[in-house]
Amino acid sequence: MNPFASINSQSLPGPDDTLRVVLENGITVLTRPNLESASVVVTGYLQAGSVFEPNEKAGLAYFTAAALMRGTTRRTFQQIFDALESSGASLGFGSSVHTASFGGRALAEDLPLLLELLAESLSEPVFPPEYIERLRAQIMTSLAIRAQDTADMASLTFEKLLFPGHPYGRPDEGFPETISAITRQDIVDFHRRHYGPRQMVVVIVGGVSPDAAVEQAQKALGGFSNPDQPSPPSLSGVQPLRETIRQHVEIPGKSQADLVIGTLGPKRNSPDYLAVSLGNNILGQFGMMGRIGDVVREQAGLAYYASTSLNGWIESGSWEVSAGVNPANLSRAADLIIKELEHYVKDGVSVEELQDSQANFIGRLPLSLESNIGVANALLNLERFQLGLDYYRRYPDMVSEVTPDQVLEASRRYLDPQRLVIASAGSQPT
Amino acid sequence: MSALIKTKLPNGLTVQLKEIHSAPLISHWIWYRVGLRNEVPGKTGLSHWVEHMQFKGTPQMPAGVLDKAISRDGGLWNAFTYLDWTAYFETMPADKIDLALNLEADRMTNSLFDPQEVESERTVIMSEREGNENEPLFRLDEAIQAAAFERHPYRFEVVGEMEDLRTIQREDLYQHYRAYYVPGNAVLAVAGDFKVEEMLQKIIERYGGIPAGQPPLLPELREDEMFGEKRVEIKGPGETAYLRLAYRAPVAAHRDFFALTVVDSLLSGPSSLNMFGGGGISNKTSRLYRALVEKELAVSINGALQATIDPFLYNLTATVHPEQTPKAVLSAMDEQIDRLQQERVPEEEIHRAIKQARALFAYGSENITNQAFWLGYSEMFSTYEWFTQYVQTLETITPEDVQRAARFYLQPNRRVIGIYIPEARQETAA
Numbered sequence: 001m002n003p004f005a006s007i008n009s010q011s012l013p014g015p016d017d018t019l020r021v022v023l024e025n026g027i028t029v030l031t032r033p034n035l036e037s038a039s040v041v042v043t044g045y046l047q048a049g050s051v052f053e054p055n056e057k058a059g060l061a062y063f064t065a066a067a068l069m070r071g072t073t074r075r076t077f078q079q080i081f082d083a084l085e086s087s088g089a090s091l092g093f094g095s096s097v098h099t100a101s102f103g104g105r106a107l108a109e110d111l112p113l114l115l116e117l118l119a120e121s122l123s124e125p126v127f128p129p130e131y132i133e134r135l136r137a138q139i140m141t142s143l144a145i146r147a148q149d150t151a152d153m154a155s156l157t158f159e160k161l162l163f164p165g166h167p168y169g170r171p172d173e174g175f176p177e178t179i180s181a182i183t184r185q186d187i188v189d190f191h192r193r194h195y196g197p198r199q200m201v202v203v204i205v206g207g208v209s210p211d212a213a214v215e216q217a218q219k220a221l222g223g224f225s226n227p228d229q230p231s232p233p234s235l236s237g238v239q240p241l242r243e244t245i246r247q248h249v250e251i252p253g254k255s256q257a258d259l260v261i262g263t264l265g266p267k268r269n270s271p272d273y274l275a276v277s278l279g280n281n282i283l284g285q286f287g288m289m290g291r292i293g294d295v296v297r298e299q300a301g302l303a304y305y306a307s308t309s310l311n312g313w314i315e316s317g318s319w320e321v322s323a324g325v326n327p328a329n330l331s332r333a334a335d336l337i338i339k340e341l342e343h344y345v346k347d348g349v350s351v352e353e354l355q356d357s358q359a360n361f362i363g364r365l366p367l368s369l370e371s372n373i374g375v376a377n378a379l380l381n382l383e384r385f386q387l388g389l390d391y392y393r394r395y396p397d398m399v400s401e402v403t404p405d406q407v408l409e410a411s412r413r414y415l416d417p418q419r420l421v422i423a424s425a426g427s428q429p430t
Numbered sequence: 431m432s433a434l435i436k437t438k439l440p441n442g443l444t445v446q447l448k449e450i451h452s453a454p455l456i457s458h459w460i461w462y463r464v465g466l467r468n469e470v471p472g473k474t475g476l477s478h479w480v481e482h483m484q485f486k487g488t489p490q491m492p493a494g495v496l497d498k499a500i501s502r503d504g505g506l507w508n509a510f511t512y513l514d515w516t517a518y519f520e521t522m523p524a525d526k527i528d529l530a531l532n533l534e535a536d537r538m539t540n541s542l543f544d545p546q547e548v549e550s551e552r553t554v555i556m557s558e559r560e561g562n563e564n565e566p567l568f569r570l571d572e573a574i575q576a577a578a579f580e581r582h583p584y585r586f587e588v589v590g591e592m593e594d595l596r597t598i599q600r601e602d603l604y605q606h607y608r609a610y611y612v613p614g615n616a617v618l619a620v621a622g623d624f625k626v627e628e629m630l631q632k633i634i635e636r637y638g639g640i641p642a643g644q645p646p647l648l649p650e651l652r653e654d655e656m657f658g659e660k661r662v663e664i665k666g667p668g669e670t671a672y673l674r675l676a677y678r679a680p681v682a683a684h685r686d687f688f689a690l691t692v693v694d695s696l697l698s699g700p701s702s703l704n705m706f707g708g709g710g711i712s713n714k715t716s717r718l719y720r721a722l723v724e725k726e727l728a729v730s731i732n733g734a735l736q737a738t739i740d741p742f743l744y745n746l747t748a749t750v751h752p753e754q755t756p757k758a759v760l761s762a763m764d765e766q767i768d769r770l771q772q773e774r775v776p777e778e779e780i781h782r783a784i785k786q787a788r789a790l791f792a793y794g795s796e797n798i799t800n801q802a803f804w805l806g807y808s809e810m811f812s813t814y815e816w817f818t819q820y821v822q823t824l825e826t827i828t829p830e831d832v833q834r835a836a837r838f839y840l841q842p843n844r845r846v847i848g849i850y851i852p853e854a855r856q857e858t859a860a
Contacts, residue, residue, distance in 0.1 A: 011454070037796055038792040038795075039796070078714075078715060081712060081714035081715050085699070085712060085714065085715050085786065086786075087785070087789070088785055088787075088789020088790065089711070090710065134726060137726065137729060138729040141670055141729045144752070148566075148669075149564075254563075256561045287494065288485070288494070298494070301554050302553065302554075302557065303557050304555075304561055324560075325557060326556075356501065360503075363503050363504020363526070366453060366454050366455055366504070367521060367523075370453045370797060371796045371797050
């Protein structure tokens with residue numbers, strides 16, 4: 001019995017209102033109806049992430065995903081987007097370490113069109129050479145903008161130092177030199193080899209019945225095949241930090257510097273994840289950015305934002321504190337943050353603090369699951385991390401059962417203030 | 431279906447309530463007609479700073495108590511300061527809405543403005559401004575607004591001039607607060623899972639006892655027409671050049687605003703009306719995307735028309751292709767604008783823009799926070815009917831209206847041309 005729940009857990013997604021079907025070609029379809037809605041959301045992923053790209057072609061998975069809609073055997077770029085935009089629909093592709101992803105929405109009556117364009121982009125792209133070059137210039141520009149963005153550069157440096165030599169330490173979009181090195185043939189080959197239905201997931205949520213959703217998915221994607229699609233490679237393990245590592249990236253002419261301090265965190269389906277996640281909430285999220293926000297912003301007035309985040313992935317995770325400060329205050333802010341981390345791993349969290357965060361985790365569920373897109377993302381996470389269709393129904397109890405000792409023990413397995421990555425970017429600290 | 435109540439309490443507070451029962455949530459918004467528009471040189475940034483101080487507590491609810499209380503209940507809250515208004519919202523599980531009602535009624539009159547908190551917030555806001563200054567487009571905007579207006583406060587940025595942030599005192603802030611945070615200057619908008627009669631009763635209990643008050647009369651804000659094109663150039667770090675054309679726009683309540691909305695949709699794609707959720711529609715079939723991005727003159731283009739009380743600016747912003755110049759982009763943009771002024775738009779193109787607006791409406795209505803937002807926001811520059819009749823009004827726009835709006839509002843002598851020249855590319859940027 002959980003003491004917090006005033007929410008009706010039966011209103012959350014569960015096995016009785018979520019349909020999960022595996023098509024013959026291996027695609028898993030998850031769907032939950034919202035028949036009051038006039039629109040529908042389609043989202044999902046397939047096994048074509050950056051784990052498959054070589055270091056010298058970093059960004060290949062991303063470039064390939066971005067190029068899918070530049071023309072297919074049936075439609076030109078302008079025809080694809082004319083069909084979408086004339087219906088008020090949208091569709092796009094992206095990629096991350098493990099998977100290439102897609103997301104779109106349309107009025108419910110246009111779901112067949114959306115699925116048709118999805119299937120066409122996945123299975124029949126032609127990668128017109130002039131569009132590859134156009135896209136390359138767009139990506140190069142976004143990388144030039146990234147190089148000037150203090151928050152992006154601090155975060156990129158943090159990940160590089162935390163995951164040396166691992167795909168988690170490499171930015172999805174690659175680097176200017178690797179994007180320049182990618183040829184159209186690389187993209188064609190990457191697509192031919194890695195785009196396929198094996199372990200692909202499609203989630204459909206909104207104004208469509210479950211049977212109709214599955215039927216339409218089968219019609220559009222049932223013929224998608226790639227007999228030679230390889231399994232994801234096994235990744236080298238992630239090594240814990242042995243000492244504190246600092247790096248500053250100089251970006252001249254910037255009024256504000258960004259700071260990221262952190263370490264490894266639990267992977268998403270680790271038994272530690274929920275306890276650490278509650279601890280993270282207390283440390284840098286609850287209320288006005290938790291304890292970190294209180295110390296750095298409210299008491300010291302050093303930053304407009306100073307908060308923590310916990311990112312659990314398939315093989316590992318990161319746990320980080322981010323703040324934007326005047327360059328002159330970089331080291332003072334870092335000292336305050338580290339002191340707070342020391343206090344956290346020494347003394348843990350109080351019963352009262354934990355109860356607050358537990359109430360927050362449970363209470364915010366209805367808000368996060370309010371819209372079609374919120375539900376679709378939730379279902380996608382269930383599948384990606386194998387959490388089980390009854391996860392949200394069990395969630396309030398799982399959250400309530402965590403104790404302060406569990407938070408402290410689990411947190412200590414990851415967070416050691418003597419072994420941190422401290423990355424910053426901006427103008428030279430004075 | 432949803433019930434709607436619009437009323438005014440005897441103390442002058444406007445109340446708008448809308449029942450929506452799609453999720454067990456309620457979104458509560460309080461809007462004050464105070465923003466940059468109500469400020470004078472030397473004291474810019476007052477409204478935004480007052481907004482920050484509203485999170486610093488009252489005798490009944492001291493600083494730090496409010497955000498914890500909201501988080502504990504799983505709520506979401508935030509505040510915004512803009513050209514014409516300041517708004518505060520809480521979206522809560524329906525059974526927790528009393529907290530939002532209590533705290534907003536309380537801080538309408540009882541905020542402390544503790545001198546120490548004022549000082550700590552001074553550096554937080556300066557840090558917020560420094561974060562803005564890191565962005566090339568913020569710096570460009572600042573220069574454009576200063577050139578576009580000679581007298582109107584719209585010539586400043588909402589965050590305020592750095593010099594003013596250094597010198598503003600506690601009394602300045604407190605007087606601004608007492609002058610503008612009065613029932614006669616506020617609109618309370620609540621949407622979600624409640625019965626309107628019961629909600630109105632709760633509101634009367636909490637807000638009804640606040641003494642009546644009207645805001646001070648504003649001095650004459652008339653700004654002269656622009657007589658001649660202006661040009662501003664900003665140099666700064668980076669490799670990426672930007673071109674922004676800023677035209678004097680009509681006020682939101684004017685019919686021409688809708689004609690210009692269609693102009694914007696044709697030129698740069700449909701703009702999402704949804705501040706919360708909903709997402710947008712891509713703009714790859716718009717006239718400027720085809721003329722600029724498809725021709726490799728720019729890597730992106732977007733338009734922004736904002737609903738304001740006094741005439742503000744309609745912006746068209748291009749990110750210049752790395753191998754092109756702002757001059758070449760400007761000339762291609764002018765060609766498209768000229769075409770819109772010379773050739774009458776086919777009816778189908780207008781119908782397409784309307785279908786897109788209808789889809790964006792459907793997406794936005796999934797989200798209760800977004801619905802409550804519109805219930806109050808539309809009252810800041812017009813009435814709620816402006817929003818509910820939005821698509822119908824667009825349907826009355828004719829090809830003649832579009833041509834007339836393009837001819838009048840997109841005249842060169844009504845615009846500022848703003849160019850961001852990256853230091854790394856100065857030799858080619860002119």
